[in-house]
Amino acid sequence: MNELKLALLLSASAILFASCSQSQPEGALEAVDFTKVEITDSFWNPRVKTNSEVTIPHALNKCEREGRIDNFKFAAGIEDGKWRGNWGFDDSDVYKVLEGMAFTYNVNHDEALLRRMDEIISLISAAQCDDGYLYTAYQLRARDYTWVNCSYEKERYDHLVESHEFYNMGHMYEAAVAHYIATGKDNFLNVAIKSADHIYENFGPGKTVAIPGHEEIEIGLLKLARVTGNPKYAELAKLFMDRRGTGILNYNAYYQDDEPVLQQKYARGHAVRANYLYTAMTDAAILLDDPAYAAAVDTIWQNVTSRKMYITGGLGARYAGESYGDDYELPNASYCETCAAIAGVFWNQRMFLLHGESKYIDVLERILYNALIAGISLDGTYFFYPNPMISDGVSPFNQGASGRSEWFGCSCCPSNDVRFMSSISGYVYATSENVVYENLYVSNSADIRLGDRDVRLTQKTDYPWDGTVSTTIGLDRPTSFAMRLRLPLWAQGRPVPGDLYTYIDDSAEKISVTVNGNAVSYDIVDGYASVERKWKDGDVIEIELPMPVREVVANGKVEADRGYVAIERGPIVYCFEETDNGKVLEPHPDGSALGANAAEILISRTRPFKPSFDPGLLGGVVTLSDGQLTAVPYCVWNNRGDGQMTVWLKQ
Numbered sequence: 103m104n105e106l107k108l109a110l111l112l113s114a115s116a117i118l119f120a121s122c123s124q125s126q127p128e129g130a131l132e133a134v135d136f137t138k139v140e141i142t143d144s145f146w147n148p149r150v151k152t153n154s155e156v157t158i159p160h161a162l163n164k165c166e167r168e169g170r171i172d173n174f175k176f177a178a179g180i181e182d183g184k185w186r187g188n189w190g191f192d193d194s195d196v197y198k199v200l201e202g203m204a205f206t207y208n209v210n211h212d213e214a215l216l217r218r219m220d221e222i223i224s225l226i227s228a229a230q231c232d233d234g235y236l237y238t239a240y241q242l243r244a245r246d247y248t249w250v251n252c253s254y255e256k257e258r259y260d261h262l263v264e265s266h267e268f269y270n271m272g273h274m275y276e277a278a279v280a281h282y283i284a285t286g287k288d289n290f291l292n293v294a295i296k297s298a299d300h301i302y303e304n305f306g307p308g309k310t311v312a313i314p315g316h317e318e319i320e321i322g323l324l325k326l327a328r329v330t331g332n333p334k335y336a337e338l339a340k341l342f343m344d345r346r347g348t349g350i351l352n353y354n355a356y357y358q359d360d361e362p363v364l365q366q367k368y369a370r371g372h373a374v375r376a377n378y379l380y381t382a383m384t385d386a387a388i389l390l391d392d393p394a395y396a397a398a399v400d401t402i403w404q405n406v407t408s409r410k411m412y413i414t415g416g417l418g419a420r421y422a423g424e425s426y427g428d429d430y431e432l433p434n435a436s437y438c439e440t441c442a443a444i445a446g447v448f449w450n451q452r453m454f455l456l457h458g459e460s461k462y463i464d465v466l467e468r469i470l471y472n473a474l475i476a477g478i479s480l481d482g483t484y485f486f487y488p489n490p491m492i493s494d495g496v497s498p499f500n501q502g503a504s505g506r507s508e509w510f511g512c513s514c515c516p517s518n519d520v521r522f523m524s525s526i527s528g529y530v531y532a533t534s535e536n537v538v539y540e541n542l543y544v545s546n547s548a549d550i551r552l553g554d555r556d557v558r559l560t561q562k563t564d565y566p567w568d569g570t571v572s573t574t575i576g577l578d579r580p581t582s583f584a585m586r587l588r589l590p591l592w593a594q595g596r597p598v599p600g601d602l603y604t605y606i607d608d609s610a611e612k613i614s615v616t617v618n619g620n621a622v623s624y625d626i627v628d629g630y631a632s633v634e635r636k637w638k639d640g641d642v643i644e645i646e647l648p649m650p651v652r653e654v655v656a657n658g659k660v661e662a663d664r665g666y667v668a669i670e671r672g673p674i675v676y677c678f679e680e681t682d683n684g685k686v687l688e689p690h691p692d693g694s695a696l697g698a699n700a701a702e703i704l705i706s707r708t709r710p711f712k713p714s715f716d717p718g719l720l721g722g723v724v725t726l727s728d729g730q731l732t733a734v735p736y737c738v739w740n741n742r743g744d745g746q747m748t749v750w751l752k753q
């Protein structure tokens with residue numbers, strides 16, 4: 103890639119931050135920025151509100167009480183004090199919470215929130231060394247006295263394999279970019295630039311050949327490249343990725359270092375690390391217009407979605423090493439870290455932007471509505487780190503707890519929830535030259551720039567409980583373009599793109615689309631119902647997605663699920679909790695139910711499950727009942743106390 107081409111691409115592309123881009127290369131896909139979409143529904147809106155009103159203050163409070171903010175103060179020399187915390191990468195929680203605050207500020211323009219961000223940013227800025235280095239644990243020589251989990255050395259960059267110095271910086275860059283976009287202020291962005299310049303000078307071309315043990319900085323660098331237009335940050339991100347598999351980390355698969363990334367054909371190692379890497383590789387494929395990167399992520403994506411993904415979209419089978427398992431290794435006592443789910447959404451969003459096909463959003467949706475939001479309680483203050491398919495209600499699967507926890511010693515997941523939940527509106531729409539993609543169905547109103555035209559969309563739906571979605575189009579003058587409405591695979595008789603899961607009854611009704619009440623024929627383009635016409639102000643396009651209750655079976659190669667069935671409706675995967683059904687698991691021969699795959703409930707195919715909306719239950723959900731058994735959405739399990747739970751039932 104020559105520098106000029108890279109610079110041109112840099113100035114013309116955007117992910118999540120469409121408002122930053124100046125122009126759009128012909129046909130390039132852009133996500134409609136989260137600031138342009140106001141969510142108005144009763145599923146996501148309460149969650150986003152809880153995030154801003156409850157979870158952000160909760161996480162900030164935890165960061166304050168556990169010394170994470172003071173550590174910046176001490177490193178800056180503003181006050182005397184010793185580093186306090188659990189892990190050297192504790193700084194990253196502050197960055198992630200700041201990122202969530204920035205996204206939230208863009209929605210509510212709360213001056214107090216802006217001031218609080220500025221206070222923390224001024225500490226971060228003061229803590230940064232003159233040369234750009236920033237990592238409070240080393241700056242405060244934490245290991246000399248308190249660093250409980252420290253197996254690291256003590257000088258900067260002397261143990262990059264585990265210190266997470268670059269991981270911290272990646273989160274800082276993401277937060278700084280979000281803050282810049284949200285506020286227009288460059289106080290945080292300048293800290294990020296100073297750090298990235300410092301890392302480039304020390305580890306860039308011709309300098310020390312090192313890589314981080316935990317990917318993340320690559321994502322941040324690519325965002326920095328976009329927002330500053332400076333190609334050297336993309337160059338550094340690519341360098342860090344291309345150095346993998348050259349033995350720097352002893353060819354260790356845990357760190358995705360056993361092969362060069364372009365030769366990797368399957369997901370391996372620590373799942374969050376892996377998914378952050380694949381996110382960055384996909385972003386680099388887009389930004390640098392690099393077909394080799396695109397081919398590599400296509401192959402890995404195929405492996406993950408057809409062999410390594412849970413029915414909930416959860417990623418990462420093993421507790422050991424928090425890692426991906428082998429092909430079809432999907433035990434129900436699954437790890438499925440919340441961070442891995444969030445990273446899975448990041449990755450699939452970029453896969454969609456790379457290829458424009460709906461199957462990536464299908465996978466994104468499965469992760470989003472199931473594995474990801476299961477990680478946070480409805481009240482916004484309790485969290486899961488792993489997200490298993492089964493729980494015996496007593497085994498301490500959640501970092502020592504048998505249910506949700508308020509925070510963790512390593513609190514990567516709660517702080518990731520904070521930043522993710524405030525950015526959900528950025529996943530609803532995308533555009534290309536003459537096309538609007540409706541990717542997620544959620545009541546909202548959106549202002550979309552399509553070329554030189556403004557398009558206002560107002561979506562109304564009770565999704566995910568009901569499949570009717572109507573979108574009113576607002577225009578200043580009649581305009582020709584294509585509306586592409588995603589045809590979810592689940593509405594076409596298929597749960598996933600590959601054959602990892604199938605519906606027992608895979609029949610599918612025709613999906614109807616109307617314009618102003620009249621049925622229209624549509625083309626199917628890349629998995630979307632595409633209706634191209636000259637739209638006029640007030641036109642209403644409506645899609646009706648049938649939502650029968652579906653029974654799902656896993657591919658016979660998934661040993662854990664042989665003879666078992668799971669239940670879905672629309673994008674929602676269901677589970678059976680003890681609260682509704684009494685004990686749902688057979689005891690394991692060794693006395694514990696967790697780890698067993700057995701569930702004693704026998705599902706009767708002659709008594710089909712019927713949906714009914716219960717407004718008073720779990721924030722308002724559709725439950726499924728066959729008269730004897732009641733299933734609730736997996737995403738809201740363990741909101742009524744600890745107890746047994748299973749997704750899979752014996753057939």
Ligand code: FUB
Nearest residue numbers: 316374375424441512514
């Ligand atoms: O190492 C940083 C984070 O902590 C990882 O991404 C998580 O898996 C947890 O181990």
Ligand code: ZN
Nearest residue numbers: 439441514515
């Ligand atoms: Zn995590």
